[in-house]
Amino acid sequence: MKKIVIASGNKGKIEDFKAIFKDFEVIGIKELVPEFDPDETGTTFLENAIIKSETGTKLTGLPVVSDDSGLSVEVLDGAPGVYSARYSGENATDDKNNALLLKNMEGKENRAAYFTCVIAVSIPGEETVTYTGTLSGEIMEKPVGEHGFGYDPLFKTLDGTPLAYLNPEEKGEISHRGNAIRKMLQDEALFNKLLK
Numbered sequence: 606m607k608k609i610v611i612a613s614g615n616k617g618k619i620e621d622f623k624a625i626f627k628d629f630e631v632i633g634i635k636e637l638v639p640e641f642d643p644d645e646t647g648t649t650f651l652e653n654a655i656i657k658s659e660t661g662t663k664l665t666g667l668p669v670v671s672d673d674s675g676l677s678v679e680v681l682d683g684a685p686g687v688y689s690a691r692y693s694g695e696n697a698t699d700d701k702n703n704a705l706l707l708k709n710m711e712g713k714e715n716r717a718a719y720f721t722c723v724i725a726v727s728i729p730g731e732e733t734v735t736y737t738g739t740l741s742g743e744i745m746e747k748p749v750g751e752h753g754f755g756y757d758p759l760f761k762t763l764d765g766t767p768l769a770y771l772n773p774e775e776k777g778e779i780s781h782r783g784n785a786i787r788k789m790l791q792d793e794a795l796f797n798k799l800l801k
């Protein structure tokens with residue numbers, strides 16, 4: 606089976622990609638390079654996704670997939686954006702990030718927000734390719750639901766469904782990550798290269 610490496614330390618993401626690359630041997634990059642943790646110095650999701658996939662290919666010599674994603678809130682000028690994972694600082698956790706977001710949204714009328722996901726794929730000797738997906742919705746007044754991770758408990762879709770009410774499969778049907786993945790799966794040229 607062909608190998609594909611997922612350049613992420615986020616177990617949720619690796620599980621998502623295992624379900625997608627069923628015909629590949631999916632390897633989390635930390636299995637090969639335990640200290641893998643490139644600085645996400647980009648100012649866009651696209652730049653950070655490329656940093657992660659290209660660093661991964663350089664270190665492993667294998668095809669590498671990465672995902673850079675986050676939440677952008679209109680009334681906060683797009684914050685937390687590329688800083689979504691570290692919104693509440695050095696020792697950020699999902700709970701701390703959500704608490705800070707609620708605090709910064711106190712008294713705000715406009716609750717519009719969207720998730721972005723950029724997937725980058727680097728293959729040795731080939732140009733890196735990227736796929737972008739988004740999901741629009743609103744920030745709620747308090748966390749609800751049991752599913753998901755990150756900011757899911759505070760997010761509801763435009764039709765009013767709280768994201769954390771959805772199981773992984775249901776979320777994938779509408780999510781920013783699902784939408785980026787569907788674009789990637791339609792790219793036949795990519796899979797021809799990966800399977801070569």
Ligand SMILES: O=P(O)(O)OP(=O)(O)OP(=O)(O)OC[C@H]1O[C@@H](n2cnc3c(O)ncnc32)[C@H](O)[C@@H]1O
Nearest residue numbers: 613614615672673674675676689690754755756757
């Ligand atoms: O960089 P890697 O190692 O892949 O893992 P990470 O968790 O640091 O991932 P990012 O740098 O892409 O940061 C993404 C953050 O955005 C948030 N996020 C991304 N996708 C999300 C989703 O589907 N639901 C809720 N929050 C999400 C969440 O807080 C993540 O920690």
Ligand SMILES: [Mg+2]
Nearest residue numbers: 614645673690
């Ligand atoms: Mg990260």
